[in-house]
Amino acid sequence: MNQVPFIAVEGAIGAGKTTLASMLAAELNMPLLKEIVEENPFMERFYQNLDEWSFQLEMFFLCNRYKQLGDTESKLIRQGQPVVSDYHIYKNLIFSERTLKGREREKYRQIYHVLTDDLAKPDIIVYIKASLETLLARIAKRGRSFEQDMDHAYLEQLIEDYESAMSSLAITEPETTIITVDGDSMDFVADPEHFADIVAQVKSRIASGHPR
Numbered sequence: 257m258n259q260v261p262f263i264a265v266e267g268a269i270g271a272g273k274t275t276l277a278s279m280l281a282a283e284l285n286m287p288l289l290k291e292i293v294e295e296n297p298f299m300e301r302f303y304q305n306l307d308e309w310s311f312q313l314e315m316f317f318l319c320n321r322y323k324q325l326g327d328t329e330s331k332l333i334r335q336g337q338p339v340v341s342d343y344h345i346y347k348n349l350i351f352s353e354r355t356l357k358g359r360e361r362e363k364y365r366q367i368y369h370v371l372t373d374d375l376a377k378p379d380i381i382v383y384i385k386a387s388l389e390t391l392l393a394r395i396a397k398r399g400r401s402f403e404q405d406m407d408h409a410y411l412e413q414l415i416e417d418y419e420s421a422m423s424s425l426a427i428t429e430p431e432t433t434i435i436t437v438d439g440d441s442m443d444f445v446a447d448p449e450h451f452a453d454i455v456a457q458v459k460s461r462i463a464s465g466h467p468r
């Protein structure tokens with residue numbers, strides 16, 4: 257691995273990505289790339305009517321992430337600086353394949369590939385895998401109003417979509433190391449030993465060397 261790793265934290269809604277990414281960035285003394293969700297003007301309407309608002313919402317997320325990652329690439333990654341991000345660009349496809357249909361899905365796929373195929377890919381993905389019960393508890397704890405009536409079937413489906421996505425990334429991006437964290441049993445917030453265990457895994461992958 258490059259001595260200056262690009263680390264992305266991923267997992268379904270409420271898994272703890274931002275929390276863990278912030279903790280890792282502080283612990284490893286790396287800059288944090290954090291997505292600002294509240295700026296998305298379609299969020300509330302999307303959760304009220306998925307079919308009507310999916311395309312606008314997915315395009316907004318895609319354009320924002322493209323800009324943010326493009327900037328990060330030129331300011332940090334290409335300058336030899338490490339970074340910890342609270343998302344992987346691939347999540348756009350995980351969500352859009354679930355929320356879009358027909359011509360919109362096809363058009364979105366094409367735009368996704370045009371925009372993202374040449375972006376830097378993370379060296380390490382820390383994938384927080386958590387059950388529906390855990391995700392619902394964390395979504396309730398965070399208390400964003402637009403997420404409180406989320407369809408459980410949608411969330412359950414996303415858990416499966418994340419599982420498939422991580423399996424396909426392991427094949428299509430073999431140079432990326434995926435560290436899976438059991439988000440139900442590993443409480444990196446409450447238990448310092450659990451966090452230390454995750455840090456040790458990340459450090460060992462960095463030390464093991466793996467060209468980007």
Ligand SMILES: Nc1ncnc2c1ncn2[C@@H]1O[C@H](COP(=O)(O)OP(=O)(O)OP(=O)(O)O)[C@@H](O)[C@H]1O
Pocket residue numbers: 267268269270271272273274275276342394395397398442443444445446
């Ligand atoms: N290991 C944990 N134990 C207990 N609470 C946690 C844990 N991780 C995160 N939380 C809490 O769960 C809520 C969701 O966490 P966070 O915002 O980090 O999730 P996320 O995966 O970034 O969410 P999103 O998918 O919406 O971006 C927050 O209130 C956070 O404080």
Ligand SMILES: Nc1nc(=O)c2ncn([C@H]3C[C@H](O)[C@@H](CO)O3)c2[nH]1
Pocket residue numbers: 269293313314317347348351352355403
């Ligand atoms: N449809 C859709 N596409 C995405 O790319 C995407 N990324 C995040 N989210 C939702 C999950 C949380 O509610 C909230 C914060 O992560 O935004 C998304 N929803």
